[in-house]
Amino acid sequence: MEEERLLILQMLRDGKITVEQAAQLLDALRPSAAPKDAAESEGPAEKTGTAPQPHQEGATDQRLDAEAFRQSMKETAQNISESVRSALGEAGLGDDLRRTIADAVDSAMRGLRVSLRGLRDLGSGVSVVVGESLRGVGDLFSEGGTPHISSWSWQGKIPAVGVFALHNPNGDVTIEGAEVEAASVKAVIRAWEKADGTVPPVPITVEEGGQVVRIRTRVGERIHFGHMPRVDFQITLPRGVNVEIHTVNGDVRLEGTGASLTVRSVNGDLTARQLAGELSVHTVNGDVSAEMTRADRIEIQSVSGDVVCRVAAPFSGRADLQSVSGDMELYLPSASDFTAEMQALSGDLDCRLPHVQLERRRRVLSLRVGSGHGHLRMKTISGDLVVREFAGGQSGAKPPVTETPDDGEPGPAGPPDASGVEG
Secondary structure (H helix, E strand, C coil): CHHHHHHHHHHHHCCCCCHHHHHHHHHHCCCCCCCHHHHCCCCCCCCCCCCCCCCCHHHHHHHHHHHHHHHHHHHHHHHHHHHHHHHHHHCCCCHHHHHHHHHHHHHHHHHHHHHCCCHHHHHHHHHHHHHHHHHHHHHCCCCCCCCEEEEEEEEECCCCCCEEEEEEEECCEEEEEECCCCEEEEEEEEECCCCCCCCCCCCEEEEEECCEEEEEECCCCCCCCCCCCEEEEEEEEECCCEEEEEEEECCEEEECCCCCEEEEEEECCEEEEEEEEEEEEEEEECCEEEEEEEEEEEEEEEEECCEEEEECCCCCCEEEEEEEECCEEEEECCCCCEEEEEEEEECCEEECCCCEEEEECCCEEEEEECCCCEEEEEEEEECCEEEEECCCCCCCCCCCCEECCCCCCCCCECCCCCCCECC
């Protein structure tokens, strides 16, 4: 039956069937007499010397945990869809463009729900269905013909603890923090002729008020994909200015601001260096790589793409990292202080900081680092979750782990690989 499931997913990947048809075929593969809960369990029981008993308490616990986690991930996907629609509304797009992009994202979310119909499909199904669905998001912005190129610039002062916000539907954004008194913003605009031979205007507006400077790129209502104006920004900001980026398509690169960062993106990679304070990222398709000198709060929601986050100072704040398809790595100093809950339906769970293990099951790892003042939550459907030690030049060897046996008393340090949990 597993071969048939993989064949259905391959047909969906090749475009031979629709998401709805794939859902019907996956449903048809289920044994008709099997109870619903059994059909949605985590998969075949681990092999042991004896056959599993029908009413084992452990099996029931695993089924309930899987169902609760599955529902949590469905809610995460819904939250991401809503965040994307909100980002599209903030990006300066016309109604037709917003609807088209939102439909592409909703298609990916429907693909996710197809995979969630049977948890056995998650290992291969999530990355295939979501990845292939999201590939079309970037294709919407493919460029054709020779563009008309123009430039735009702005300079002005932003308070050291103020906010710089940029709304740019299509194009790359590069931001650098420096010891300067005023911000400098330069943009290269590429616009394509319309059917009547005219070049559509691409207005860029600046709103200054209080502690916030907000720059918006406006895209007309009747721009078609393949001819959407592209605006690439090169920005220099005074160090200490917080940054907000709202984009639909394009990579974001930021370095040296020494402040907080908020990003809402549909398609594109994020690379950020020398942040401090808070990091909030909602992205649909793209990798996230961030380095922070200090982290008070980290929030990363991703549908498809790998996430790597490094924090140099000991962490005792709050962090919430959720993904649908992609690996997530978090690097923290060994002197950090937090409790953690890590959950993955298909993938490995691993913490390489010295810690006390509070709970360990097939798909769940709960632990405490230090006295447990802060809180870390990491969840994914398909991908590995790893917490590593942030220390330059250190080897990747795993430290000893103090496990908590069934009697609740800390036991002796476990073997070097005791902290890993295979999915």
